[in-house]
Every structure is written in C-alpha cells, then in structure tokens.
Amino acid sequence: MSLRHAVLGLLVDKPASGYDLMKRFNTSLANVWPATQSQVYGELARLDAAGLIDVAAEGPRGRKEYTITDAGLAELRRWLTETEPKRVRNNDAVLRVFFLSVLTPEQARGYLTGLAEQAAATHTRLQELKDTVDWEEDGMVTVNGRLALEYGLRLFTMYEEWANWAAKELAASKEPGASEEPGASNEPGASNE
Amino acid sequence: MSLRHAVLGLLVDKPASGYDLMKRFNTSLANVWPATQSQVYGELARLDAAGLIDVAAEGPRGRKEYTITDAGLAELRRWLTETEPKRVRNNDAVLRVFFLSVLTPEQARGYLTGLAEQAAATHTRLQELKDTVDWEEDGMVTVNGRLALEYGLRLFTMYEEWANWAAKELAASKEPGASEEPGASNEPGASNE
DNA sequence: TGTTTCATGTAAGACGTTACATGATTGG
DNA sequence: CCAATCATGTAACGTCTTACATGAAACA
Numbered sequence: 001m002s003l004r005h006a007v008l009g010l011l012v013d014k015p016a017s018g019y020d021l022m023k024r025f026n027t028s029l030a031n032v033w034p035a036t037q038s039q040v041y042g043e044l045a046r047l048d049a050a051g052l053i054d055v056a057a058e059g060p061r062g063r064k065e066y067t068i069t070d071a072g073l074a075e076l077r078r079w080l081t082e083t084e085p086k087r088v089r090n091n092d093a094v095l096r097v098f099f100l101s102v103l104t105p106e107q108a109r110g111y112l113t114g115l116a117e118q119a120a121a122t123h124t125r126l127q128e129l130k131d132t133v134d135w136e137e138d139g140m141v142t143v144n145g146r147l148a149l150e151y152g153l154r155l156f157t158m159y160e161e162w163a164n165w166a167a168k169e170l171a172a173s174k175e176p177g178a179s180e181e182p183g184a185s186n187e188p189g190a191s192n193e
Numbered sequence: 194m195s196l197r198h199a200v201l202g203l204l205v206d207k208p209a210s211g212y213d214l215m216k217r218f219n220t221s222l223a224n225v226w227p228a229t230q231s232q233v234y235g236e237l238a239r240l241d242a243a244g245l246i247d248v249a250a251e252g253p254r255g256r257k258e259y260t261i262t263d264a265g266l267a268e269l270r271r272w273l274t275e276t277e278p279k280r281v282r283n284n285d286a287v288l289r290v291f292f293l294s295v296l297t298p299e300q301a302r303g304y305l306t307g308l309a310e311q312a313a314a315t316h317t318r319l320q321e322l323k324d325t326v327d328w329e330e331d332g333m334v335t336v337n338g339r340l341a342l343e344y345g346l347r348l349f350t351m352y353e354e355w356a357n358w359a360a361k362e363l364a365a366s367k368e369p370g371a372s373e374e375p376g377a378s379n380e381p382g383a384s385n386e
Numbered sequence: 387t388g389t390t391t392c393a394t395g396t397a398a399g400a401c402g403t404t405a406c407a408t409g410a411t412t413g414g
Numbered sequence: 415c416c417a418a419t420c421a422t423g424t425a426a427c428g429t430c431t432t433a434c435a436t437g438a439a440a441c442a
Contacts, residue, residue, distance in 0.1 A: 001400090001401090002283070002288055003401085003402090004286060004287050005288075005292075009292035009295075011293060012292065012294075012295055017420090017421075017422090018421075018422070019420060019421050019422080028291070029288070030292065031282065031287045032282070032284045032287045032288045032291070033282070033283055033284070033285075034282055034283070035211055035402090036402075036403065036404080037422090037423090038402090038403080038404085038405095038423080038424080038425095039401085039402070039403085041421095041422060041424095042423090042424095043424060045371075045423090049377050050356070057345045058262075059421090060410070060411065060412095060420085060421090061409080061410045061411060061420055061421045061422080062409090062410080062420095062421060062422060062423095063420075063421060063422085064378070064421090064422085073295065076292065076295055076423095077295055077296065080289055080292060080293070080295065080296055080300075080304065081287075081296065081300055081304075085285040085286035085288075085289060085308075086286075087286075088280070088281060088283070088284050088285070088286070089224065089225070089226070089227055090195070090225070090226055090227070091225045091281050092195050092227070092242045092278040092279045092281075093278035093280075094344050095195055095198075095222070095225045095226045095278075096272075096273055096278060097337050097341045097344075098202060098221070098222065098225070098333070098334050098337050098338060098341060099198075099202035099205065099273060099333065099334075099337070100273070100333075100337050101333035101336065101337060102202075102205055102266065102269055102270055102273065102333070103270065103273055103274065107273075107274060111273065111274075115278075140291070140292065140293075140294035140295070141291050141292075142302065143294065143366075144290050144292070144293050144294060145291060146362075147290050147359045147362060147363075148287050148288075148290045148291060150355065150359070151287050151290075151355050151359075154351050154354070154355050154386050155348075155351065156325075158347050158348065158351045161347070162343065162344050162347050165343070166340040166343070166344075169339075169340060170340075173336075186226070188233045194428095194429090196429085196430090197422080203402075210392090210394090211394070211395090212392060212393050212394080213393095228430090228431070229431065229432085230394090230395090230433085231395080231396080231397095231430085231433095232429085232430065232431085234393095234394060234395060234396095235395090235396095244403090252393095253392085253393090253438070253439060254392055254394080254437080254438045254439060254441095255392095255393060255394060255395095255437085255438080256392080256393060256394085257393090257394085313409045379409075
C-alpha cells in the first residue's frame with residue numbers, strides 16, 4: 001500500500017488537491033512511484049474516509065484541497081519506522097536475459113547493447129534533471145529528492161556497465177576455444193570486494 | 194505479460210509440469226520474476242488454450258507435462274526482439290527517502306543504514322548462491338542466469354554504497370554551519386563521468 | 387498406517403491501467 | 415467566443431496475492 005503513504009507524504013509538505021498531487025507524481029515521484037489520476041482520486045477518497053486527511057478548503061471547479069491530519073502523520077511515521085520496504089523483485093529486462101539463447105548471438109548481443117544505450121539515455125535524463133532543479137527550494141520532497149536522484153544516477157551507471165559487460169561475455173563464450181574460462185576479462189569482483 | 198513469457202522460456206529448456214515450474218520460479222527466477230502457484234497453473238491453462246504449449250505426457254497424480262510448441266517459441270522470440278522491456282519504476286525503499294524529514298534525524302539515518310545492511314545481506318546471499326550453483330550444468334537458464342546473477346551482485350553493491358552515502362549526507366546537513374555545500378565529501382560524480 | 391511430497395486447481399479481494407465522461411474557469 | 419487548463423470522478427479489465435480445497439503416491 002505504498003500509494004497511500006506517498007499521498008500522505010506529499011501532503012505533509014503543503015495542502016494540495018488531487019490535481020496538484022498528480023503534477024507531483026508526474027515530476028518528483030515519477031521515477032520511484034508513478035501514479036495515475038484514477039489511482040490518486042480514489043486514494044484521496046479512501047484517506048478522507050479513514051480520517052487520515054481532511055478537506056481543508058474548496059475552490060472553483062469543485063477543487064478540494066486536502067491537508068494531512070494528526071492521525072495521517074502518525075500513520076506515515078508508523079509506515080516509515082515499523083514496516084519493511086517491499087523488495088523490488090520483478091525486472092522484465094533481466095528476466096529476458098535468462099532466455100537469450102533462443103535468439104541468434106547477434107540478436108542477443110543487440111539486446112544487451114540496447115539495454116546499455118537505454119540506461120545511458122536515462123542517466124543523461126536524470127543528470128539533466130539534477131542540473132535543472134532548484135535545490136535551494138523549500139519542501140522536504142526537494143531536499144530528500146536529491147538523495148533519491150543520486151540513487152537513480154548510480155543505478156543507471158551500474159546498469160549500463162553491466163549490460164556492456166554481459167554483451168562482452170556473450171561474445172566471449174561464442175568464440176571457439178574460449179569456453180573453459182567464461183569471464184576472466186572484465187570481472188568486477190576484484191574491485192567490489 | 195512477462196509471466197506468460199517466463200513460463201514459455203522455462204519450457205524451452207525441457208518439458209515440465211506446473212509443479213516443476215514452481216520449483217524453477219522459486220530458485221532461478223525468484224530474484225527477477227517470482228510467481229505464485231495459482232499464477233503458474235492459470236497461465237499454463239491459458240497458454241495451452243492459445244496453442245503455445247502442449248500437454249506432452251500425463252503422469253501419476255494428474256501430472257501434466259507441458260512442452261512448448263513452434264508457435265510458442267515464435268511468440269517467445271517475438272517478445273524478446275519486438276517488445277520493449279517494461280522499465281522498473283516502483284521502488285518502495287527509495288520512495289520512503291522522500292519523506293524521511295518527518296522522522297527524527299536518528300530515525301532517518303537508522304532507516305538508511307538499515308537499507309545498507311539489508312543490501313549487504315542480500316549481496317552475501319547472492320554471492321553464496323553463485324558459489325553453490327554448478328555452472329557446468331546444462332540448460333540455457335543456468336548459462337544466462339550467470340549474467341543475471343552478476344546484475345544482482347552489482348545492484349546490491351551499489352545499493353549498499355548509496356545508502357551509506359545518503360546516511361552520511363543526512364548527518365552532514367544536520368551539522369551546524371555545514372548547510373551551504375551539501376555533499377562535497379563523497380560525491381561519486383568524479384568517478385562516474 | 388501415517389506423514390511427506392507431489393500435484394492440480396478455485397475464489398475473493400487488492401491493486402493498477404486504460405479509457406471514458408463531464409464540466410467549470412481562465413486567458414487570449 | 416474558443417481553446418487550453420483546471421478539476422473530479424467512474425467503469426472495465428487484467429494481474430497478483432492470499433487462502434482455501436482436494437487428493438494421489440511414495441516412503442518409512
């Protein structure tokens with residue numbers, strides 16, 4: 001139930017309408033917890049019913065501005081301190097690696113170098129985001145978002161390096177007479193441990 | 194629809210029953226695409242109806258052994274070459290980082306060092322797995338699983354380093370007079386670009 | 387004979403995605 | 415006055431989780 005707590009967390013910063021929250025989900029949180037409009041409005045209704053948020057003001061066009069209640073803040077703290085984050089498991093891109101043998105060697109290598117390119121592109125996008133954002137701005141999301149962004153930068157650096165390494169591994173294992181020692185060239189173990 | 198293709202992929206190696214597949218989902222694929230029993234049996238029924246797999250043999254206790262059909266193999270290849278892997282987005286652990294300001298500094302740092310410990314533990318588990326598995330064994334999953342496992346090792350190495358870095362950042366930003374330059378100590382930018 | 391392992395399935399509910407539906411207000 | 419933006423909601427569909435239900439075969 002992370003969406004629930006993402007909404008609560010965004011409301012700590014300042015009151016907001018569903019429409020406002022959508023913008024935040026599409027910018028700051030887009031890379032860690034995207035949400036659709038119907039999800040957000042549904043969750044707001046449920047949080048309101050549960051007493052974790054309140055309608056603080058109503059504006060034009062039926063706009064409802066929500067604030068977090070004391071109970072909501074307590075629930076957010078409970079989530080942060082007493083529940084374990086769910087491990088990220090499902091990874092479509094890495095799943096596919098298991099089955100690359102059904103492709104030709106060229107196709108398989110192409111898949112991995114494609115992943116590397118994508119990772120590089122995403123890294124560039126995040127770097128640009130980092131250079132664009134005004135980090136002096138107020139708001140807890142901005143402050144801690146810096147830490148999250150750094151995670152993204154490191155993740156995609158790693159991702160690109162791994163995909164290129166794996167592509168080389170595939171090439172190496174296809175070469176005649178090179179099948180005994182699959183990976184003496186670019187093993188990262190030495191530097192990691 | 195990755196589950197569908199994960200099942201197809203596992204059946205390329207050798208024919209298997211739902212029960213056999215469950216074991217593979219709980220071992221080799223557990224870290225990239227876990228599946229529950231009801232998911233697997235449901236998917237097998239659907240794949241059979243779609244003509245992508247066949248019941249090749251029936252055994253004791255109602256055991257049904259499935260093989261992949263030509264159409265199934267074609268579909269697997271189509272998935273690998275013509276569809277884009279879905280980007281991993283939702284990350285509960287990193288989402289929480291955005292909201293750490295609602296905790297005390299000690300709690301926030303505790304959260305991050307906790308993440309680091311977990312990452313280290315997972316890295317150890319994967320390393321043990323790597324040392325345990327017989328990589329000479331047959332089967333495409335075993336061969337390419339090596340590449341996937343390497344991804345895991347690199348991921349959790351990065352994860353641990355990042356969490357420890359973030360914990361230090363938090364501590365640094367809380368120190369009096371150190372608020373102008375948030376992160377001059379351990380920035381990885383220099384080594385990454 | 388009793389426990390473990392093998393083996394398959396169904397059902398309810400939570401969650402997420404996509405699409406549809408509606409309309410007020412603002413600004414040019 | 416027309417287009418863009420603001421603003422909220424519902425419905426259908428698919429997937430995943432959890433729990434339940436059943437029973438045959440192997441083995442000790």
